[in-house]
Amino acid sequence: MIYKKRKMPNELKALISLDKRLPHTHEKKHAVQKNLLIYQAGYNGELEFDNEIANFKPNYPHAIIHDLYLHHEGTYFQIDSLLITPSSITIIEVKNFKDRTLIKANPTQFIRVFRNGNRKPIPNPIIEVERKIHFLQKWLTKCGIQIPIEGIITFSDTNELAIEHQTPEMKILLNSAVPPYLNSLPETQQILDQQTIEALANTMLAHHKDYNPFPIADLYDINPSDIKPGVICPSCNQIGMRWGREKWNCPCGHTGKTEHYQTIEDWFMLVKPKMTNREFRYFTKLDNRNIARGLLAKTGLQLIGERKAAHYILMKEGKSPILVE
Ligand SMILES: [Zn+2]
Known part of the structure; x- marks a missing residue:
């Protein structure tokens, strides 16, 4: 069951407004439009993932929460999508890159290959997700829950992935492959019953807080008098x-x-x-x-x-x- 749907992120909403109101000649116009495209692509990828995961209907109790924002000891962490099942919790990180993404092993590296052949290493999303797993583990310990936490990194079906070696530490999939993958996992021991899953999902929602980047003129260092x-x-x-x-x-x-x-x-x-x-x-x-x-x-x-x-x-x-x- 889906406990929380995704809505347009605040930063994307604000960037759409800012782009309409910032003159073409403004020195920050390029940065605003560049970020707008990145956020829009990210959100589109997430919506595509949400459509796919809606097909995941296992016969065991489960909870899905999209776009969860929690904090632990002063640090906030954002989870694109979270799945709670009786035997584990899965953090899903949803990516959408229009360029080719090359994934190399030993050491694990994510490299964007642009159309003109240029290459640029990007921050390793596995490390990002591991950090979130670590935070979530601590957060759950405070709730008295001990359960294995997995991570999945998923890319839009329209992205081109070149995986040299499947990274052993985390599953990397395309959005449409996520439900079959989850269905293929064996049902192991039951740690959480239906009631506990519901209670945990509701506790997470009660602690969720939307990310508030406002006012974004400050964030982008734009003088408000430049905004039309x-x-x-x-x-x-x-x-x-x-x-x-x-x-x-x-x-x-x-x-x-x-x-x-x-x-x-x-x-x-x-x-x-x-x-x-x-x-x-x-x-x-x-x-x-x-x-x-x-x-x-x-x-x-x-x-x-x-x-x-x-x-x-x-x-x-x-x-x-x-x-x-
Ligand atoms: Zn009109």
Whole structure:
């Protein structure tokens, strides 16, 4: 059973917004677009893996958790996908590289071979997964659970892999080969019963916290004044909807009443975790303070402070249509 589905990572969501709002001539544009492609490819690979693992339906109790983020003694660790079965826990690291990946043994090396023939060694994902296994072992010990933890590294089916020697220390597979591989494993001793598996999965979810990279202008060292303000039209994707006759209007003909929700979300993701009436007007290019107040009142944001100190923040557990986390 799947206990947690994957959603678009916060950093990818923020990079998509940042790319729309950063001028083409900006010195960080290239870095932003490069990372956007890396994150998008990673996420696509993960979605492909999720589709494949949905075909894994063993007759023993099990739990699958996608994109789990736990911490142990001040260190956070992120697991792409986790499988709990009665006899073991498997950490699955999902990779997606469009270039050829060469895997050499003795010593184990992962090398990306680009189309022009250039080669570049990449950080060894086996070491990454071993580090996560080590952390998870410690985390589980605190819960009083002792169980073997395995690692699998899986690549998108469209990736080209050249494995010189199957690495003895960890299984490397393509996404579509993961369910048959898991099905082929013999059922060994039962360490966890169904109830314990459920309880453990729920404890992990209770400790999970989404990675929060916001505001990413800080992360990329971008001056917020370089970020283009304006309401983005969901129909033509251009910045510059204007408020009039009680709705947002785009030159392309699209109109709507809620397009500023995305603009506010962009502000929180890109610029800072609070927003004043003046900042809202700047970022939506609205000139009327009262209209701004009226629109903000309907967003479900929390108003803090009075007069000049007044600002809006996201409600922790409110029912705001604006979801940053
Ligand atoms: Zn438009």
